[in-house]
Amino acid sequence: MPENKEQKLILGVDLGGTKIAAALATAQGKILARGRSSTRAQAGPDVVIKSICATIDRTLAAKRLKPSQFLGIGIAAAGIIDSDKGKVISSPNLPGWHEVPLRDAVEQRFGIPTYLGNDATLAALGEWCFGLKKGIANLIYITVSTGIGGGIIAGGKLYTGACGVAGEIGHMTIDVNGPKCNCGNIGCWETLASGTALAREAVKQIREGAKTSIIELVNGDISKIDAKVVDLAAKQGDELAKELISRLGYYLGIGLVNLVNIFNPELILIGGGVAKMGDLLLQPAIKIVKERAFSTPANAVEIKPALLGDDSGILGAVAFVLERSKNYRR
Numbered sequence: 232m233p234e235n236k237e238q239k240l241i242l243g244v245d246l247g248g249t250k251i252a253a254a255l256a257t258a259q260g261k262i263l264a265r266g267r268s269s270t271r272a273q274a275g276p277d278v279v280i281k282s283i284c285a286t287i288d289r290t291l292a293a294k295r296l297k298p299s300q301f302l303g304i305g306i307a308a309a310g311i312i313d314s315d316k317g318k319v320i321s322s323p324n325l326p327g328w329h330e331v332p333l334r335d336a337v338e339q340r341f342g343i344p345t346y347l348g349n350d351a352t353l354a355a356l357g358e359w360c361f362g363l364k365k366g367i368a369n370l371i372y373i374t375v376s377t378g379i380g381g382g383i384i385a386g387g388k389l390y391t392g393a394c395g396v397a398g399e400i401g402h403m404t405i406d407v408n409g410p411k412c413n414c415g416n417i418g419c420w421e422t423l424a425s426g427t428a429l430a431r432e433a434v435k436q437i438r439e440g441a442k443t444s445i446i447e448l449v450n451g452d453i454s455k456i457d458a459k460v461v462d463l464a465a466k467q468g469d470e471l472a473k474e475l476i477s478r479l480g481y482y483l484g485i486g487l488v489n490l491v492n493i494f495n496p497e498l499i500l501i502g503g504g505v506a507k508m509g510d511l512l513l514q515p516a517i518k519i520v521k522e523r524a525f526s527t528p529a530n531a532v533e534i535k536p537a538l539l540g541d542d543s544g545i546l547g548a549v550a551f552v553l554e555r556s557k558n559y560r561r
């Protein structure tokens with residue numbers, strides 16, 4: 232039975248709008264077992280919480296572990312999270328969630344100290360703790376998928392802000408006359424540089440008569456166009472798709488310019504489904520940073536794909552337990 236804190240186990244949970252992923256891990260970030268289920272978000276908080284607990288049960292099945300063998304359970308959830316109170320204040324991906332005391336519900340069920348944080352913020356912590364080969368004091372992690380989220384490590388620690396909700400970088404205004412955002416504002420970064428933005432622009436161009444193979448890939452059904460389809464068309468050499476992704480990279484770069492000037496990070500890691508588009512997206516973004524950011528921070532920053540892939544959320548939740556229980560790996 233492990234007595235030392237470093238030998239204790241941590242359970243990480245990544246709660247998203249479509250799936251719940253859980254992993255049993257060591258304090259060094261080695262994953263020992265995994266569990267997964269669909270969120271069934273439309274069924275509301277009670278059903279989702281039951282589903283989280285069942286996913287944890289399945290992850291731990293056959294392990295015969297006692298609560299005393301755990302350092303804690305970490306939960307990374309999408310939305311506005313009050314980590315101190317352990318509540319999901321609201322979440323665009325979880326209908327009906329308002330001030331839901333998720334942390335206490337899980338803690339009571341398993342009798343293990345539980346911690347709750349925003350998924351993108353914790354992903355930054357996960358990349359920082361377990362992805363990097365060497366210590367870095369200033370890091371920004373950005374996830375680009377249907378929206379844009381992120382987390383900031385500044386001066387060697389997670390930057391959480393006055394109310395614990397810092398890092399909502401997807402909602403910085405990039406174009407005051409831009410598209411309407413789900414948050415209610417106009418021209419937020421994620422309305423211009425996310426997968427949703429890419430699909431929207433593809434549909435617009437097709438409706439205006441652009442010649443492209445994108446429409447053939449969805450058998451003529453314009454409603455089926457998403458970022459993945461545009462990426463596939465680009466990989467097959469479609470000129471419009473390549474141009475749209477390059478344009479997305481331009482807007483990604485505009486937001487990065489702001490972050491580079493404000494935070495002067497050593498490293499920016501870009502994760503999320505859209506980041507899998509690779510150089511076609513990243514090279515235009517990096518070019519804009521070189522052109523527009525102040526040269527001192529622009530020369531100091533490295534911008535590259537995130538290191539943990541789809542595990543950044545889970546390992547972020549694991550890292551959050553380590554951080555909250557004051558047991559940093561390094």
Ligand SMILES: [Zn+2]
Nearest residue numbers: 402412414419
């Ligand atoms: Zn917004």
